[in-house]
Amino acid sequence: MGLTVEQFKAFSDAEQLQTIKELNNSGNVETIINILTDMGMENLSVPLLGELGRAYNNNSNEKEAIKVLESIDEEYRDAVWYYRCAYAYGALVLDNSDGYTSNTMQQMLRLVDKGVRLATEAKLDDIKLYCFEVIDMCYLQMDFETCESDYPDLCSAYNEYVAEKKKKRKGVPRHRTITVQEIMATDDVWTINEPMYWTINIYGSYDDYIESAKPFTLEQRYLNAISWYFAEVNNGGHHQFFYNSTGIVWEDALAGLRLFKMDELADNLQSVIEYFGGSVPFDREERWNILKNWENEDELFDFLDKKDDVVYEYDGIYEDTFVHEHPELFVFDGTYKVPE
Known part of the structure; x- marks a missing residue:
């Protein structure tokens, strides 16, 4: 602006x-x-x-x-x-x-x-x-x-x-059956991702995160990670994504963007990871310390601003394309908990 x-x-x-x-x-x-x-x-x-x-x-x-x-x-x-x-x-x-x-x-x-x-x-x-x-x-x-x-x-x-x-966090149980037919009939990725969103734990350790994702396919885990990535970056940029608990999903978000053929966004996120030395800690406090102790903060924010713009201006395919091409990977039949 x-x-x-x-x-x-x-x-x-x-x-x-x-x-x-x-x-x-x-x-x-x-x-x-x-x-x-x-x-x-x-x-x-x-x-x-x-x-x-x-x-x-x-x-x-x-x-x-x-x-x-x-x-x-x-x-x-x-x-x-x-x-x-x-x-x-x-x-x-x-x-x-x-x-x-x-x-x-x-x-x-x-x-x-x-x-x-x-x-x-x-x-x-x-x-x-x-x-x-x-x-x-x-x-x-x-x-x-x-x-x-x-x-x-x-x-x-x-x-x-x-x-x-x-x-x-304990919540109330909700049963859902998500079929191939339902997936093909909707463009609303949220309805497909809802079981993962409420089940996969991004607020604890990385082991907690992986353990909580075991009921789902790897592709479902990636979909959830991409959803968190978009939500955070579109709200407050990559800095917010890594600063908040959501930063724990960065590796899955990157792998998901690549698998879902969203290559421009995958390359963009990969360049951010490389800027931080090729990897980012899954532990939130370690990420805090990296962001807060960065030697040249002005350079960091200038770099991240440019990477944010790539996401804001992206006009390619989105995750729903891959979901519709492989609906069998995103079916669900089970119970998860939602807030009261």
């Missing part, structure tokens, strides 16, 4: 904010940072300052995010502000392997505590969940027993969140 600062200045406040949100949704974090910093922080409205802070968070520049967010007057600090600031401190905790008693960890917890309270009052359930995910991110470095004493209300709410996650 070739947007200049002068063009941006000509927009109304509402148009400026909407433009920034659209840029964020399309993964153009660098563009957001460039436009808003060129505007000058002193000229930015409170919502735009918040968006700049979010952009710095998404660009793994948490120190700048904190600087921007803490420039916002206290009267404008809502639940979203507390979440964004807590996320920045949480990322620093992770980067520095800070312990529970560190100033950074304690600041993160204070921010999450206030963010959860405000989100609860405002009935912003999504923001409350995001706050809890910051605790998830730092959990291994926390002394949770001490935390329960220091932040009893927060930890009680967090325990409820964990219990609800476990409940949803």
Whole structure:
């Protein structure tokens, strides 16, 4: 998007904010940072300052995010502000392997505590969940027993969140029979992939992932991996794909793209893997460390932006072509669990 600062200045406040949100949704974090910093922080409205802070968070520049967010007057600090600031401190905790008693960890917890309270009052359930995910991110470095004493209300709410996650993970059984005839009659790959989506575990170890995929054919496993790949890259680019739990499927996504004759996308993903040295860890924390400690972050984001564009602009065949050519590989007759 070739947007200049002068063009941006000509927009109304509402148009400026909407433009920034659209840029964020399309993964153009660098563009957001460039436009808003060129505007000058002193000229930015409170919502735009918040968006700049979010952009710095998404660009793994948490120190700048904190600087921007803490420039916002206290009267404008809502639940979203507390979440964004807590996320920045949480990322620093992770980067520095800070312990529970560190100033950074304690600041993160204070921010999450206030963010959860405000989100609860405002009935912003999504923001409350995001706050809890910051605790998830730092959990291994926390002394949770001490935390329960220091932040009893927060930890009680967090325990409820964990219990609800476990409940949803258990789910309710759903029986499906997917026949060759049904596969040939539909262009909706989701209906074919649904059993794999709810069954294959991408949130644990690689062994967990492989074990959970055993009820399915290799081609079904590949289809699920490709579905996750598209979902993440189209939402937040390759950086998000590798940063999130979905990065565990990269090898299957690559093999699937190749098998399904989506060669342009396979070559594109292969070049990303080669950029990282020819392989990417299946362990999420190891991937975090690689992304956060990359020597030249600007070069990394420039490279990944170009690779994202290949996916966004792709106009070749999709996975449904292979599925329709080999429907017998994607039949299913069994039971899987879906959230209540």
